[in-house]
Every structure is written in structure tokens, then in C-alpha cells.
Amino acid sequence: MSLSRVLDRIDADLPASLERLFAVLRLKSISADPAFKDDVRRAGEAFVAALAEMGFEASLRETPMHPVVVAHWTGAVENPDKHVLFYGHYDVQPVDPLNLWSADPFDPKIEERDGVKVITGRGSADDKGQVVTFLEAMRALLAEDGRLPVKVTVLLEGEEESGSPSLEPFLKANAAELSHDMALVCDTDMWARGRPAITTSLRGLVGEAVTISCADRDLHSGSFGGPAWNPIRLLAKILASLHDDTGRVTLPGFYDGVDETPADVVASWDALGRDAESFLRPVGLKTPAGEAGRSILEQIWARPTCEFNGIVGGYTADGFKTVLPAKASAKVSFRLVGHQDPAKIRAAFQARVREMLPPDATVEFHPHGGSPGFSMPFDSPWLASARDALTEEWGVEALLIGAGGSIPVGDAFARLLNMPTLFVGFGLGDDRIHSPNEKYDLESFHKGTRSWARILKKLA
Amino acid sequence: MSLSRVLDRIDADLPASLERLFAVLRLKSISADPAFKDDVRRAGEAFVAALAEMGFEASLRETPMHPVVVAHWTGAVENPDKHVLFYGHYDVQPVDPLNLWSADPFDPKIEERDGVKVITGRGSADDKGQVVTFLEAMRALLAEDGRLPVKVTVLLEGEEESGSPSLEPFLKANAAELSHDMALVCDTDMWARGRPAITTSLRGLVGEAVTISCADRDLHSGSFGGPAWNPIRLLAKILASLHDDTGRVTLPGFYDGVDETPADVVASWDALGRDAESFLRPVGLKTPAGEAGRSILEQIWARPTCEFNGIVGGYTADGFKTVLPAKASAKVSFRLVGHQDPAKIRAAFQARVREMLPPDATVEFHPHGGSPGFSMPFDSPWLASARDALTEEWGVEALLIGAGGSIPVGDAFARLLNMPTLFVGFGLGDDRIHSPNEKYDLESFHKGTRSWARILKKLA
Numbered sequence: 001m002s003l004s005r006v007l008d009r010i011d012a013d014l015p016a017s018l019e020r021l022f023a024v025l026r027l028k029s030i031s032a033d034p035a036f037k038d039d040v041r042r043a044g045e046a047f048v049a050a051l052a053e054m055g056f057e058a059s060l061r062e063t064p065m066h067p068v069v070v071a072h073w074t075g076a077v078e079n080p081d082k083h084v085l086f087y088g089h090y091d092v093q094p095v096d097p098l099n100l101w102s103a104d105p106f107d108p109k110i111e112e113r114d115g116v117k118v119i120t121g122r123g124s125a126d127d128k129g130q131v132v133t134f135l136e137a138m139r140a141l142l143a144e145d146g147r148l149p150v151k152v153t154v155l156l157e158g159e160e161e162s163g164s165p166s167l168e169p170f171l172k173a174n175a176a177e178l179s180h181d182m183a184l185v186c187d188t189d190m191w192a193r194g195r196p197a198i199t200t201s202l203r204g205l206v207g208e209a210v211t212i213s214c215a216d217r218d219l220h221s222g223s224f225g226g227p228a229w230n231p232i233r234l235l236a237k238i239l240a241s242l243h244d245d246t247g248r249v250t251l252p253g254f255y256d257g258v259d260e261t262p263a264d265v266v267a268s269w270d271a272l273g274r275d276a277e278s279f280l281r282p283v284g285l286k287t288p289a290g291e292a293g294r295s296i297l298e299q300i301w302a303r304p305t306c307e308f309n310g311i312v313g314g315y316t317a318d319g320f321k322t323v324l325p326a327k328a329s330a331k332v333s334f335r336l337v338g339h340q341d342p343a344k345i346r347a348a349f350q351a352r353v354r355e356m357l358p359p360d361a362t363v364e365f366h367p368h369g370g371s372p373g374f375s376m377p378f379d380s381p382w383l384a385s386a387r388d389a390l391t392e393e394w395g396v397e398a399l400l401i402g403a404g405g406s407i408p409v410g411d412a413f414a415r416l417l418n419m420p421t422l423f424v425g426f427g428l429g430d431d432r433i434h435s436p437n438e439k440y441d442l443e444s445f446h447k448g449t450r451s452w453a454r455i456l457k458k459l460a
Numbered sequence: 461m462s463l464s465r466v467l468d469r470i471d472a473d474l475p476a477s478l479e480r481l482f483a484v485l486r487l488k489s490i491s492a493d494p495a496f497k498d499d500v501r502r503a504g505e506a507f508v509a510a511l512a513e514m515g516f517e518a519s520l521r522e523t524p525m526h527p528v529v530v531a532h533w534t535g536a537v538e539n540p541d542k543h544v545l546f547y548g549h550y551d552v553q554p555v556d557p558l559n560l561w562s563a564d565p566f567d568p569k570i571e572e573r574d575g576v577k578v579i580t581g582r583g584s585a586d587d588k589g590q591v592v593t594f595l596e597a598m599r600a601l602l603a604e605d606g607r608l609p610v611k612v613t614v615l616l617e618g619e620e621e622s623g624s625p626s627l628e629p630f631l632k633a634n635a636a637e638l639s640h641d642m643a644l645v646c647d648t649d650m651w652a653r654g655r656p657a658i659t660t661s662l663r664g665l666v667g668e669a670v671t672i673s674c675a676d677r678d679l680h681s682g683s684f685g686g687p688a689w690n691p692i693r694l695l696a697k698i699l700a701s702l703h704d705d706t707g708r709v710t711l712p713g714f715y716d717g718v719d720e721t722p723a724d725v726v727a728s729w730d731a732l733g734r735d736a737e738s739f740l741r742p743v744g745l746k747t748p749a750g751e752a753g754r755s756i757l758e759q760i761w762a763r764p765t766c767e768f769n770g771i772v773g774g775y776t777a778d779g780f781k782t783v784l785p786a787k788a789s790a791k792v793s794f795r796l797v798g799h800q801d802p803a804k805i806r807a808a809f810q811a812r813v814r815e816m817l818p819p820d821a822t823v824e825f826h827p828h829g830g831s832p833g834f835s836m837p838f839d840s841p842w843l844a845s846a847r848d849a850l851t852e853e854w855g856v857e858a859l860l861i862g863a864g865g866s867i868p869v870g871d872a873f874a875r876l877l878n879m880p881t882l883f884v885g886f887g888l889g890d891d892r893i894h895s896p897n898e899k900y901d902l903e904s905f906h907k908g909t910r911s912w913a914r915i916l917k918k919l920a
Contacts, residue, residue: 222865
């Protein structure tokens with residue numbers, strides 16, 4: 001069958017694939033440092049050339065900062081009804097301090113670390129190595145089949161390590177060209193060495209900075225303490241009202257759109273052993289704070305929260321001042337999941353604040369964020385295909401995991417291109433991305449390439 | 461009878477009394493400005509001389525900053541079983557900005573303002589004018605009776621407007637010499653023009669700065685929001701637990717030692733019309749915040765409070781950071797009345813905090829203050845005497861009022877000399893103390909002097 005030929009070719013071509021990866025790893029595409037502006041462009045050009053050589057219509061598209069690589073496959077396709085957008089980035093983090101590197105960060109090598117073969121160098125894991133897994137998978141598919149399983153557009157940005165200032169304008173300006181059935185992103189980690197994972201949910205975010213004002217000036221707590229409202233007292237009551245004793249958020253309708261995670265998925269998370277000991281102990285904690293009856297991973301990956309990110313009011317320096325302050329402020333944010341509506345939650349929060357204020361306290365709100373959570377439906381056929389492919393390649397069931405925060409590119413694809421994202425990556429927690437001595441496991445590269453070939457075939 | 465002769469003499473001697481007052485008002489005893497150090501001493505010397513001339517054993521006693529006037533009456537006394545300590549201060553506030561004064565602040569005059577005869581000049585009301593009412597009353601008593609009604613020691617400090625740094629050490633070092641039955645302080649206001657008042661209660665203060673720590677570092681609210689404890693949430697819950705819905709403080713035993721104010725006193729306060737409109741409107745508020753069913757004056761003068769003077773945690777600058785902070789702090793203070801025990805209340809607060817913390821949150825406390833409230837028993841014969849005397853002089857019932865804050869000297873007398881204080885003063889809210897164009901009503905000086913003569917007679 002064709003898949004086994006494709007996989008065999010990937011195995012046979014590994015030395016050549018590595019040589020092609022090393023060629024782009026040698027390019028110093030440090031997007032944050034203007035001194036490397038030309039190197040960034042050269043890396044973009046190298047990816048354009050590689051994609052063009054494979055038969056893509058590839059071009060470097062200008063932005064105010066670093067160019068974007070866009071490539072469309074216009075050749076033969078097994079299932080032309082499906083069209084994916086592959087996203088990655090070709091820029092890298094700075095390499096300072098250079099003296100902490102054991103070798104030149106831009107002279108990649110294969111070496112053995114702790115008994116594991118790794119590819120060394122800046123960008124080996126974040127993100128050139130991961131991007132090349134996808135490109136080499138397509139190269140093998142084309143070599144064996146002469147066509148791709150589905151239609152593919154490739155989008156590689158050169159500013160990811162600089163906060164992607166040009167990405168959203170670029171997506172908006174080219175929405176029709178880039179919006180397809182599904183985005184595939186290869187910039188995440190596996191659960192652990194040998195254990196593949198798909199990130200199927202991200203939490204959204206709604207934030208409100210709230211300032212409560214009472215008297216028109218700071219008052220003396222001797223002269224006015226008692227009759228005069230204290231905005232810290234009001235704020236504390238409001239914040240304290242937002243969670244019940246089981247850790248649930250008390251805003252009316254808060255859990256509308258929060259789906260229960262299927263029992264088998266929860267069970268697969270429970271089996272990972274990420275308990276309070278292993279999760280909280282590294283930051284000095286022991287007792288979980290979140291919703292009673294939910295595991296830590298479920299809380300982070302699949303449950304919404306209300307958090308207080310900052311609070312200030314009155315006298316806060318050393319010593320004591322018996323002031324009764326005029327104002328007190330807090331920054332409150334909600335992490336959202338599923339189909340929770342950011343606008344409704346913002347409104348429910350504002351209503352709660354207003355209803356708890358006495359008539360002559362006033363409130364000001366300053367909004368922050370407002371992105372919904374994202375979750376791939378657990379019954380999505382795309383998800384099932386990718387999961388099966390990963391499971392077959394790695395010989396162990398691929399995990400469906402979540403991300404507690406948002407991943408900006410996933411949020412941008414959802415918001416601007418109305419397109420879901422499948423996050424599949426082969427990084428590991430010990431890859432030292434953003435640090436000296438970055439590496440990417442050779443197995444991640446090799447089996448990552450094989451994984452993408454399997455996934456693309458399954459998607460067809 | 462002897463009292464009427466004394467009062468007649470006060471009336472007849474008013475021009476001479478004023479001349480003696482003017483002589484001390486001309487001395488520039490600005491304690492805060494080192495340039496006036498010698499002027500401060502000269503003012504102290506003038507009071508020593510005046511007391512010596514009246515027959516007191518008077519001396520100027522050195523301190524690290526400005527000297528203290530101490531004078532003992534060792535002559536004849538009507539009732540030698542009673543001994544009062546009269547306290548006042550001979551230093552004054554600075555006079556800047558000088559251009560806002562309509563006349564030289566150290567060239568006192570009698571002038572008419574808004575149809576009222578006033579004594580002008582820095583210190584006329586705060587506190588030289590008030591001190592001299594007491595001295596002139598004693599002068600008239602001695603002139604007519606040849607003796608004082610009770611034993612009198614006079615203590616005049618020269619640092620009150622600079623925070624009295626030497627007073628407590630001086631009181632401690634001379635406790636036996638200065639501790640008597642009752643302190644008389646003439647440094648407070650009447651309720652209103654023509655309406656005398658005695659301040660019979662002061663609120664004490666217990667403060668605690670509390671810092672709650674959870675994780676050992678700031679966390680990302682996406683990665684940890686849910687399972688990790690948020691110290692702002694814990695702090696808000698604790699603060700919100702301290703008041704019930706009626707505004708009462710919920711600490712166990714908090715109201716132990718809080719006596720109900722007699723109904724007739726509450727009624728006399730209610731009759732003053734100090735409602736929310738007149739009390740809160742000037743600072744931009746309308747609805748009272750304190751204990752339900754208690755008038756504003758009762759709340760301020762006779763009821764304890766729990767206030768939040770400051771709070772801080774997490775990200776507090778402009779914009780937003782979705783941090784889950786490691787620490788949050790608040791400054792909490794309690795105003796105390798009656799016989800509330802500061803140590804017990806501090807312990808009850810600390811216990812509340814500890815019992816509301818999960819096992820791995822830690823708390824640090826930093827104490828502030830710790831003074832009990834002070835209240836003259838409403839059935840004290842001293843109080844009755846002074847009240848009757850004032851009522852007779854002014855032709856209207858003298859009010860028994862409270863002070864919402866503490867008056868440091870009253871606290872020091874209670875703490876260091878174990879001596880209660882009777883606060884009787886003849887200042888008015890429009891005296892412009894600490895401001896340009898300070899004045900003291902001529903009536904306050906004249907009837908104030910007569911009031912002290914009556915009070916001293918009654919005390920005998």
C-alpha cells in the first residue's frame with residue numbers, strides 16, 4: 001500500500017531530510033534583533049525555494065517587519081474537497097548569552113545527550129525542526145504518490161518570536177486566500193517522550209479592570225470610619241461573592257456553554273498522574289484550589305475560572321496610615337472554555353458589581369481581551385483521523401489534551417478566518433526552547449515526519 | 461458668694477487678661493522650624509514667668525527638642541484631696557504662606573469678623589488662647605479667694621505641632637510628678653458657637669498589616685488558574701467575612717466591653733441634626749455605611765469599627781497582566797471604644813485569618829498601634845461637675861461628645877500615667893487653626909475663662 005512506501009521513503013531519506021533541515025537551521029533568522037533583518041529574509045527565501053522546488057506556488061509576502069512565506073499546492077490532490085492551512089514560523093529566538101551554549105547555535109549537529117540522539121541548534125525545536133517535519137512528509141508523499149492527500153496551503157511567519165505584530169493584519173488582508181477547513185499547527189509539545197498529544201482546547205479570556213469610588217477624597221478613618229463607605233470593603237465583598245465554597249463561579253449563566261468532558265477523556269487525563277503533588281509542588285503549593293471534584297488537568301484544560309490578577313487601594317507602602325481611601329481597583333479575568341460567550345460573561349460580571357454597590361458608590365470598568373475558548377469537538381472526524389494516525393505511528397494512544405491559556409495564532413485563526421486549529425507538535429519539555437543549547441529529539445523529527453504523512457493520508 | 465466675685469473679677473480684668481494673652485501671642489514659637497528654636501524657648505519662659513508670678517513653683521524642663529513648662533501649685537487649696545493636671549501647648553504652627561494673612565500673624569488684635577469680635581493671630585485658638593483661659597481663671601480665683609479650689613499641676617509642651625516626640629519620654633520619666641486624679645485638656649472645640657461640649661470618649665486603634673502568600677512565585681493564570689490558590693481571592697474572602705450585612709463586625713467577642721450609650725445621650729446627639737446629608741454630603745457621599753440602627757454620631761463617637769486602610773497584590777499598573785500573584789497584602793485597622801481589649805481583638809483577627817486559609821497558604825502579620833478606647837464613665841462626678849459648670853456659664857446644656865479618632869495626649873495620659881482626661885475646649889470650627897488668619901472668638905476667651913473658674917470651683 002502507498003502509506004508504507006511513503007513511510008519507507010521517509011526512513012530512507014532521513015539523512016537528506018536532516019541535511020535540508022540543517023540548511024535552514026544555519027540561517028540566523030533572529031526576528032527580534034534588527035541586525036539580523038537580512039538573515040530573517042534569507043530564511044524566508046530558503047523556505048520559499050524549498051516549497052517551490054516541491055512544486056508549490058510559493059512566494060515571500062512583505063509586511064512592515066519581516067516577510068511571510070505563503071505557498072499553495074496547485075497540483076494533484078487525492079481529495080480536493082479538503083483544504084488545510086499549515087502554520088509555522090521560520091524565525092527564532094536570540095541566542096544570548098552565547099557563552100552558555102556548548103556549541104555554535106547556528107551550526108546544527110546530531111549528538112547524543114543523556115543517551116538520546118538529538119538535533120542541536122537554535123530553532124531545532126522552535127520551530128524550524130517542527131515545520132520541516134511537515135514539509136518532509138509532503139515531499140515523501142509527492143515522491144511516492146505524485147499528489148497530496150488533501151489541498152494544502154503553507155503559511156510561515158517570520159515574527160512569531162517578536163509577538164507577531166504583522167500576523168493579524170496579514171490574515172485580515174488575505175482572509176479569503178488563507179481561510180480553509182482546518183489549520184494544522186506544529187509548534188506544540190508531546191505529552192512526554194514517546195507519548196503524542198493533540199491540543200484540542202484552549203481557554204479564552206475576558207478581563208475587566210474595575211475601580212470603585214466612594215468619597216470624593218481620602219478620609220481619616222477616625223473621623224469617618226463607620227458612616228463612610230470604604231471601597232476596599234465593597235470590592236472585597238464583590239470579589240468574595242464570585243466563587244462559592246466548592247470553587248464554582250457564581251455569576252448567573254456562567255457555565256452556559258461549558259460542556260462536560262467525555263468520561264473516557266477525563267479517565268485518560270487521570271491516568272497521567274498529574275496530581276497536586278506533581279503539578280503544584282514545583283511552585284510551592286499542595287492543596288488544589290479549583291472546583292471540587294475536578295482533577296487538576298480537567299480544571300486547567302476544560303474548566304473556566306475567575307481569577308484576580310491585581311488589586312490596589314489606599315495606603316500600600318511600609319508602615320501604616322489610617323486612611324479610608326476614596327478608590328479601590330481590581331483586575332479580574334475569566335478563562336473561558338467551550339461555547340461560553342465572552343460578552344455575556346462580561347455583562348454578568350458588571351451586573352454583579354453594580355448590584356452590590358450602595359447608591360453613592362460609583363464604578364468604572366476597563367475591558368481587556370474578550371476571546372472565547374476554543375475546543376475541537378471530541379467527535380470531530382478530523383480529530384479522530386489525526387489521533388488514529390498518531391496512535392499508529394507511536395504505538396500508544398495519542399492524548400487529547402488542552403491548554404490552560406490561549407495560543408494567539410489559534411485565537412487569530414478562529415477570530416479572523418473562522419477556522420479551527422489542530423495543534424500537533426513533537427516538542428518535549430526538555431527541548432530548552434528560548435534557552436541556550438536548544439535541541440530537538442531525532443525521534444521527534446523522524447517520527448514527526450512519519451506522523452504528518454499518516455495524518456495527511458488519514459485526512460483524505 | 462465667692463464664685464460671683466471671681467466671675468466679676470474675670471469680667472473686670474478682661475482687658476488685662478487680653479494684654480497678657482497678646483504678650484505670649486507675639487512670641488513666634490513655631491516648633492517645626494529650627495530657625496525659631498529660641499522663640500519657642502522664650503515662649504516657654506514667658507509661661508514659666510506668668511505661672512511663677514501667680515505663685516506656682518514653675519520651671520522650664522529640658523528635652524532633646526523644645527522645653528516643657530511644669531508648674532506646681534504649692535499654696536493654699538480648698539480641697540487638697542483632689543489634684544488635676546492641666547495640659548496645653550505653647551508652640552504654634554508655621555505661618556506660611558504669609559501673603560494669605562490679612563495682618564501680621566504675630567501682632568494680635570481684637571477685630572470684628574462677620575459681626576463677631578475675635579482675637580487674631582497665630583496661636584490665638586491653637587493653643588495659647590485656650591491655655592490662657594485656664595491661667596486667667598486661676599489668677600481670678602487666687603485674687604478673690606487666696607487659694608485654688610483643687611491642687612493643680614500645669615504641663616505645657618512646646619512640640620505639639622511637631623508630633624510631640626519628647627512628650628512620652630518626659631511623661632515616663634516624670635510619671636510620679638505628673639500622674640494625678642484627672643487631666644484637664646483645653647485644646648478641643650465647642651460643638652458650635654454658644655454650645656459648649658466635653659469630649660468624653662476617644663476611639664482606640666488596633667492595626668494589622670497582613671500578607672498572604674500562596675505559590676512561591678507569580679504564576680501564569682492560563683497555566684495555573686484553577687488549581688493554584690490565588691492570595692487575592694483568599695484575602696477578599698477574609699476581608700468580606702469581617703462585617704455582616706448589618707455592618708457589625710463578626711469577630712467573636714468583638715463587642716465585649718462595648719457599652720451602650722445612655723439613651724439620653726444618644727437623644728442629645730440625635731437632636732444635633734448631624735445626619736447623612738450634613739455629615740456625608742461634604743465628602744461626596746449620601747448613604748451611611750456603618751452599623752444599621754445607629755446614628756452617624758453614635759457610629760463615630762461610641763461604636764467600634766473595622767476598616768481596610770490599604771490593599772495590594774498582583775499587577776496594579778495600567779493595562780492588564782494575567783498573573784496569578786504569589787502574595788497579597790492588606791492593612792486592616794479597628795477603632796475601639798469602651799473597654800474593648802486591643803490584644804484580644806488582634807488575636808481574634810489573626811485567628812480569623814488563619815482559620816480561613818488553606819493548609820499551604822502562609823500569613824505574616826505586622827502589628828500597628830494597640831491602644832484601647834477611652835471613655836469617661838457617664839456617671840463620673842468629675843464629668844457631672846464640669847458639665848454643670850459649663851451649662852451654667854453658657855445657659856445651654858453642655859454636650860457630651862466623642863471623638864472618632866484618638867487624641868495622642870489623652871492616650872498617653874491613660875497609658876503612661878493611668879489618668880483619665882477631661883477634654884474641655886472653646887475653639888470653633890471656623891477658627892482657621894493651622895491656616896492663615898487664625899482667630900479665637902473673644903467670647904470663647906472670656907466665657908472660657910469664666911467656665912474654667914466655674915469648673916474648678918465645682919471640682920472642689
